[in-house]
Amino acid sequence: MKPANYAKAAWLTFMLILTFVVGWESYWRNQHYELSYNDDVNLWAATRQEIYQSSPARPVLIGSSRIKFDVDLPTWERNTGQRPIQLSLVGTSPRPVLTDLGNDANFAGTVIIDVTEGLFFAPIGSFPEKAANERVKAYPRWSLSEQFSFQLNRLLESKLLFLDNELLTISPLLKKLPIPDRAGVWTGPKFPDDIEVVTPDRQTIWTARFLADTSLQNQVKHTWLDIMDHSPKDPLPAPLLTRIMDETKHSADQIRARGGRVLFVRTPSDGLVYDGEKHAFPRAQYWDRLLVHTQTPGIYFADYPALSQFHCPEWSHLTTADAVRFTEALIPIVRQKTGWPISQRSATTLTDSTLSVH
Amino acid sequence: MVFNSYTFVVFFVVVLGLHSLALPWRVKKINLLLASYLFYALWNPPFILLLWLSTVVDFYMARLIAGEQRPLQRKLWLTVSLVLNLGMLSYFKYGGFLLENFTALLGAMGIVFQAVKPDIILPVGISFYTFVTLSYTLDVYRRKFAPEPSFLNFALFVTYFPHLVAGPIVRPEDLIPQFKTPRTATREQLTWGLFLLSLGLFLKVAIADGLLAETADTIFGLPFPVQPLDAWTGVLAFSGQIFCDFAGYSTCAIGVSLCLGFTLPENFRYPYAAIGFSDFWRRWHITLSTWLRDYLYIPLGGNRLGAFRIYLNLMITMLLGGLWHGASWTFVIWGALHGLFLCVERLARDWQTNRRANRPERIADDQMISRASVLPGISQTHPLSGFGLALLTFFLVNVTWVFFRAPTFGGAMLLLLAMFGVIPNGAPMLSNVAILTVALVTVGLVGSHWLLRDSSVLALSRKLPWWGLGLAWATMLIAVILTQKGSGSFIYFQF
Numbered sequence: 001m002k003p004a005n006y007a008k009a010a011w012l013t014f015m016l017i018l019t020f021v022v023g024w025e026s027y028w029r030n031q032h033y034e035l036s037y038n039d040d041v042n043l044w045a046a047t048r049q050e051i052y053q054s055s056p057a058r059p060v061l062i063g064s065s066r067i068k069f070d071v072d073l074p075t076w077e078r079n080t081g082q083r084p085i086q087l088s089l090v091g092t093s094p095r096p097v098l099t100d101l102g103n104d105a106n107f108a109g110t111v112i113i114d115v116t117e118g119l120f121f122a123p124i125g126s127f128p129e130k131a132a133n134e135r136v137k138a139y140p141r142w143s144l145s146e147q148f149s150f151q152l153n154r155l156l157e158s159k160l161l162f163l164d165n166e167l168l169t170i171s172p173l174l175k176k177l178p179i180p181d182r183a184g185v186w187t188g189p190k191f192p193d194d195i196e197v198v199t200p201d202r203q204t205i206w207t208a209r210f211l212a213d214t215s216l217q218n219q220v221k222h223t224w225l226d227i228m229d230h231s232p233k234d235p236l237p238a239p240l241l242t243r244i245m246d247e248t249k250h251s252a253d254q255i256r257a258r259g260g261r262v263l264f265v266r267t268p269s270d271g272l273v274y275d276g277e278k279h280a281f282p283r284a285q286y287w288d289r290l291l292v293h294t295q296t297p298g299i300y301f302a303d304y305p306a307l308s309q310f311h312c313p314e315w316s317h318l319t320t321a322d323a324v325r326f327t328e329a330l331i332p333i334v335r336q337k338t339g340w341p342i343s344q345r346s347a348t349t350l351t352d353s354t355l356s357v358h
Numbered sequence: 359m360v361f362n363s364y365t366f367v368v369f370f371v372v373v374l375g376l377h378s379l380a381l382p383w384r385v386k387k388i389n390l391l392l393a394s395y396l397f398y399a400l401w402n403p404p405f406i407l408l409l410w411l412s413t414v415v416d417f418y419m420a421r422l423i424a425g426e427q428r429p430l431q432r433k434l435w436l437t438v439s440l441v442l443n444l445g446m447l448s449y450f451k452y453g454g455f456l457l458e459n460f461t462a463l464l465g466a467m468g469i470v471f472q473a474v475k476p477d478i479i480l481p482v483g484i485s486f487y488t489f490v491t492l493s494y495t496l497d498v499y500r501r502k503f504a505p506e507p508s509f510l511n512f513a514l515f516v517t518y519f520p521h522l523v524a525g526p527i528v529r530p531e532d533l534i535p536q537f538k539t540p541r542t543a544t545r546e547q548l549t550w551g552l553f554l555l556s557l558g559l560f561l562k563v564a565i566a567d568g569l570l571a572e573t574a575d576t577i578f579g580l581p582f583p584v585q586p587l588d589a590w591t592g593v594l595a596f597s598g599q600i601f602c603d604f605a606g607y608s609t610c611a612i613g614v615s616l617c618l619g620f621t622l623p624e625n626f627r628y629p630y631a632a633i634g635f636s637d638f639w640r641r642w643h644i645t646l647s648t649w650l651r652d653y654l655y656i657p658l659g660g661n662r663l664g665a666f667r668i669y670l671n672l673m674i675t676m677l678l679g680g681l682w683h684g685a686s687w688t689f690v691i692w693g694a695l696h697g698l699f700l701c702v703e704r705l706a707r708d709w710q711t712n713r714r715a716n717r718p719e720r721i722a723d724d725q726m727i728s729r730a731s732v733l734p735g736i737s738q739t740h741p742l743s744g745f746g747l748a749l750l751t752f753f754l755v756n757v758t759w760v761f762f763r764a765p766t767f768g769g770a771m772l773l774l775l776a777m778f779g780v781i782p783n784g785a786p787m788l789s790n791v792a793i794l795t796v797a798l799v800t801v802g803l804v805g806s807h808w809l810l811r812d813s814s815v816l817a818l819s820r821k822l823p824w825w826g827l828g829l830a831w832a833t834m835l836i837a838v839i840l841t842q843k844g845s846g847s848f849i850y851f852q853f
Contacts, residue, residue: 005824006549012828013835020836145359145366145400152364163842170568170840179790187789 021162028161028168034207036197037157038165039090042150044135045142047202050085051101054109056261056340058082060101062094063114066267068204069196069317075327080342086202088114089131093122095248096132100139102251108258110340115266115290115298117281121236121244154200167193186230189223192216205320211313220314221271228276235280249294263338264291264298268308268326271315297337304333359400361555361610362563369397370614377618383540387510390518390618397519398483405481408446413516415442416491420498420505432499439495443488450481455685483523485682489649491516494530496653503530511537518620520611524604526625527645533620541619550816553831554613557815560834562606568841569799570599573792578763578773583784589776591788595796596763597756598803601630604643630755631807633747635699638755650679668704673697683762688770692761699754745808752804 037043054060057080061067068088077083087097094113101107113120122128157163166172181187195210210216236244252262266287269277281287283300291298301307306329310322318326335342359365373393377386399406419439426432448456464471494512498505506512515533543551577584577592584592608625615622625645632638639647658671673694680693757774764770775781810818819827 006546006553006827008824009828009831010549010552012825013831016828016832017835017839020832021839024839141402143359143401144403145363148368148400149359149363149365152368156364165842169842170564170837171572173840174569174791174795175789177791179794181789182786182793185786185789 025160025162031194032209033161033164033167033194034197034209035158035161036164036166037154037200037202038163039198039202039204040165041135041138042142042146042153043198043200043202044087044089045139046147046150047085047087048135048139051087051104051107051109054085054107054111055082056110056338057342058084059110059112059263060085061088061112061114062097062101063088063112063265063267064092064094064116064119065090065204066116066269066317067112067114067265068202069206070267070323070326071203071330072320072323072327073199073201073203075324076331079328079331083201084112088202089135090204091119091128092131093119093126093128094132095120095244095251096129096136098248098251100136102254105258107255108260109255110261110263111255112263112265112334115264115287116269117277117286118231121241121281121286123236123240124243124247158200189227191223192219195220204317205323206313206317211319217313220316224273224315228273231280241286245290245293248290249296252294252296261338261340262294262296263334264294264296265330266298266300266302268301268310268312268318269316270312273312273315299330299333299337304329307333359397361607361614362559365400369393370617374617378542384510386540387514387537391510391514394514394517394519394522398517398522401482408481408484409487409517412443412446412488412491413513415439416495416516417506417509417512420495423495423499424505436495436499439492443492447484447488450484452681452685486525486527487516487522489527489646490521490529493527493649493653497530506530506534508537518615520615520618520620521622524607524611525643525645526608526611526623527649528622529649532623536620543617543619547616547619551613551616551618553819553827554609554616554815556613556831556834556838558606558608558610558613559838560606561602561609564834564837564841565799566599566602566606568837569795570595570602573788573796574599574763576787576792578765578769580785580787581769583772583776583781585784585786586777586779587793588784588787589773591793591796593756593760593763593773593777594800597630597752597759598796598799600759600762601626601803628807628810630752630804631748631811632751632755633744634703634751635696635754636703638751639696639700646679646682650675654678665708669701672700672704676700688761688764688767691767691770692758695758695761699758748808749804 051060061071061084065088068086068090071084071086073083073086088094089097098111098113101111119128153163162168175187176193192210194207195216196204196206198204210220255262264287287298287300290296299307307326310318310326313319331342334340359369373390376389376393379386381389395406395409398409416439419435422435423432426435461471494506494515497503506515511534514537515528515530518528518533521528574592574596577588578596583589605626612622612624623645625643627641627644629638629641632641655671655675658674659667660671661668663671676693676697677690678693680689680691680696683689683692757777760773760777761767761770764773772781776784822830
C-alpha cells in the first residue's frame with residue numbers, strides 16, 4: 001500500500017470514529033439516560049484525599065449504598081456550612097475503610113459509619129469487603145499520572161453520557177444479551193438499567209425515571225429478595241462476631257486517641273428488607289452490642305420519629321426528596337446525641353419533635 | 359504512566375510536537391530523555407534515583423572495562439555492574455520471597471524465627487531496565503562492541519520511554535545506532551505507528567480488559583473447585599488475557615516509537631500458532647528468550663557440552679526465566695514445566711533424527727505395511743498435522759498458565775484437577791455469556807495466529823484496500839472507546 005493510501009485509511013478511520021461517537025452519544029441521550037459519574041477507584045481516591053480536612057461539620061461518611069442515597073450532601077452543607085466526605089461503597093462492608101482510617105496516623109477527623117447489618121457484619125475477607133479492600137490498597141499507590149488522567153476523565157464525564165462504565169461499556173452490554181443463564185449459576189443481582197446516578201462528590205440519587213415507575217421499583221424489590229435468597233442463612237459464629245466487634249473498637253479507639261470522633265448510624269429500610277434484616281440480625285445481638293462493645297454512640301432511625309417517617313420506594317433507600325428531609329432531621333440529632341460542635345446555618349429548628357425518641 | 363491513559367495522550371502529543379520541531383538533534387534527544395524521566399516519575403518519583411544509579415554506574419563500568427586489559431580488573435568492573443543491577447533486582451523483587459523461604463527453612467529445622475514482613479514496593483520496570491543495562495556491560499566485556507562515548511545516547515538507550523517499563527528488552531545494537539543520526543518519522547511510519555498503537559490498545563483494553571479479565575479473575579480467585587467447563591474457560595480467558603495484555607503493550611511501544619522515527623525489535627510473533635515449545639519461545643516474549651539464550655544458556659555451555667548438559671542448561675535457563683517473572687514458587691514451577699517440555703521436545707527430535715539416520719534410503723512398496731507403527735510419525739509440513747501440533751502446544755501452554763496465574767500452588771492444583779475432571783461435583787460459576795465470549799475470543803485468537811503464522815500484520819495491511827484498512831482500524835478504536843478505561847495497569851508491570 002502506498003503512503004498516500006495509509007493517509008486515506010487514517011482519514012476514513014477518523015471520520016468513522018467521529019460519526020460513531022456522535023451517533024452513540026445521541027442514541028443514549030435519546031433513550032433519556034441521565035449523566036452519571038463512574039464511582040470507581042479514582043473517584044474514591046480523589047475523595048479519600050480530602051479526609052484530613054474532616055471535622056464534626058464535615059464528617060467522613062463510610063458505609064454502603066444507604067448512606068450514599070440517604071444523606072444529601074448539599075443539604076448537609078446548607079445546614080452546617082461544610083460538605084461531608086463520602087467514602088461509602090455500594091454493596092460493601094465499611095470495615096476495611098474504617099481500619100484504613102484507624103491506621104492513618106494523620107487522620108483525626110470525624111467518622112459517621114452507616115450500619116447495614118448484612119454488609120457491616122460480613123465475615124472477614126468475604127466478598128462484601130472486596131471493593132473496599134481494593135480501594136484501600138490502591139490509594140497509597142495512586143500515581144500522579146492516574147491523578148492527572150482522573151482530572152481529564154472527569155472533565156469528559158461531565159459532558160459525555162456514554163462514558164458510563166457501569167452501564168454503557170462492552171461488558172455490561174454483553175451481559176444484557178438475551179442468553180439464558182446456566183442452570184445452577186447465580187451471576188449476581190440483576191438491577192434494571194438507568195435507575196440511579198452518581199454525582200461528582202459520590203452521592204447516589206435515584207433517576208426521575210425510577211421514581212416515576214413503580215414497575216422498576218418492584219423489579220428492584222425482587223432483586224433484594226433474590227439477594228436475600230442467596231445470602232448466608234446461618235447466624236455469624238460467636239467468635240467471628242466478637243472478632244469483628246474487637247477490630248471495630250480498635251479502629252474507633254485509634255481515631256479517638258488522636259482526637260477524632262466516631263458515630264454509628266442505622267439508616268432506614270422498610271418492607272420485607274427491614275423484616276429480613278431484623279430477623280437475620282436481631283438488634284440486641286448486633287446493633288446494641290456494637291454500641292456497647294465499641295463504646296460509641298449510635299443513632300438508629302427507628303428510635304426517632306423524625307427519621308422513621310420515610311418510605312423507601314424499593315424497601316432500602318430513600319427518595320431524593322426524602323433524603324433532603326432525612327438529612328435536615330439527622331443533623332440536630334447528631335448534635336444532640338454527641339455534643340459535637342456543628343454550627344447551625346439554616347433555618348432548621350431544633351424542635352422537640354425532631355429530637356424526640358420512641 | 360500507561361499507554362491506555364488520558365495522561366499519555368497529552369504527553370504523547372507534546373512529545374511528538376517537540377520532536378517534529380526544527381531543533382538541533384542533540385536538543386531533540388535531550389527532550390526525549392527528559393520526557394522519558396517524566397514518563398517514569400509520574401508513577402513513583404523517588405524510584406527514578408534507581409534508574410539514574412543503574413544508568414550512571416553501567417555507563418562508567420563499561421568504559422572502565424573497555425579501557426582495562428588486565429582480566430582480573432575487567433572482571434572486577436563487570437562484577438560491580440552485576441552486583442548493582444542484580445542486587446537491586448534481588449532486594450526489591452525477591453527480598454520478601456527470600457526472607458519468607460528463609461523463615462520456612464528455619465522453621466523446618468525447628469528454629470523459631472519470626473521476621474518482620476518487609477514493606478517493599480517493586481519499582482515499575484526494574485526487571486526490564488536492569489536486563490537492558492546488563493546486556494550493555496556484558497557485551498562490552500565480551501568485546502562485542504566499544505562502549506558508547508556519549509552519555510546522552512546511553513542514558514536515552516536505557517530510559518527511552520516506549521520500552522522502559524515493560525520492554526521489548528532492547529539491546530545496545532537495536533537502539534544506540536539510531537540515536538546517532540537525526541531521525542523523524544516519515545508520513546508512512548507515523549501512520550503505521552499510530553495504527554500499531556491502536557492495535558495494541560485494542561488488544562489490551564478491548565480484549566484483555568474488556569472481554570477476558572473478569573472471567574479469569576473470577577475463576578482464579580475461587581477457593582473451591584469448579585466444573586471442568588468453568589475451569590477451562592477461566593484458563594483460556596487468562597491465556598488470551600496475558601497475550602493481549604503483554605503483546606498489546608509491546609505493540610503500543612513499537613507503534614509509539616515508530617511515530618518518533620525509531621524502530622524497536624519485535625516481541626511477539628503469533629505464539630499461539632507455535633508448533634512445539636522451542637517454536638513457542640521463538641514467538642513469545644522474543645526479546646526475553648533471546649536475552650536468556652545469549653546471556654545465560656550459551657554462557658552455561660548451551661549445546662556444546664553433551665546431551666546431559668544441554669538438558670541441564672535448558673532447565674536452569676527456564677527455571678530462572680520463570681523466577682524472573684515473579685518471586686513465587688508458582689513461577690518457578692511454570693518455568694520448570696516449560697523447561698521440561700523443551701527437554702521432551704528435544705529428546706523426541708533427537709530420537710526422530712536418529713531413526714531417520716538409521717533408516718534405509720528407500721522403502722519398497724511391499725515393505726510399507728511392516729514399517730507402519732501404531733503412532734505414525736507426524737509430518738509438520740502437512741498443514742493439518744501442523745495445526746494439530748499447534749493445538750497440542752496451545753493445550754500444554756494453557757496447562758502451564760495455571761501455575762503462572764494461580765496465587766498459590768494449592769490453588770493451581772485445585773484448578774488443574776478441576777480441568778481434568780478429577781474433582782467431581784465442582785460448582786458451576788460462569789454464565790453462558792462469559793463462556794461464549796471466551797470461546798469466541800479463543801477461536802479468533804488461535805485462528806488469527808495460525809493464519810498470520812508465517813506472515814505479519816504489515817503484510818496483511820498491504821494487501822487490503824485503503825478503505826478495508828480504515829474500516830478495521832476504526833473498528834478497533836470503536837471497541838476501545840466502548841470498553842473505555844479498562845483496568846489501567848498492564849500485567850507485566852508487576853514483573
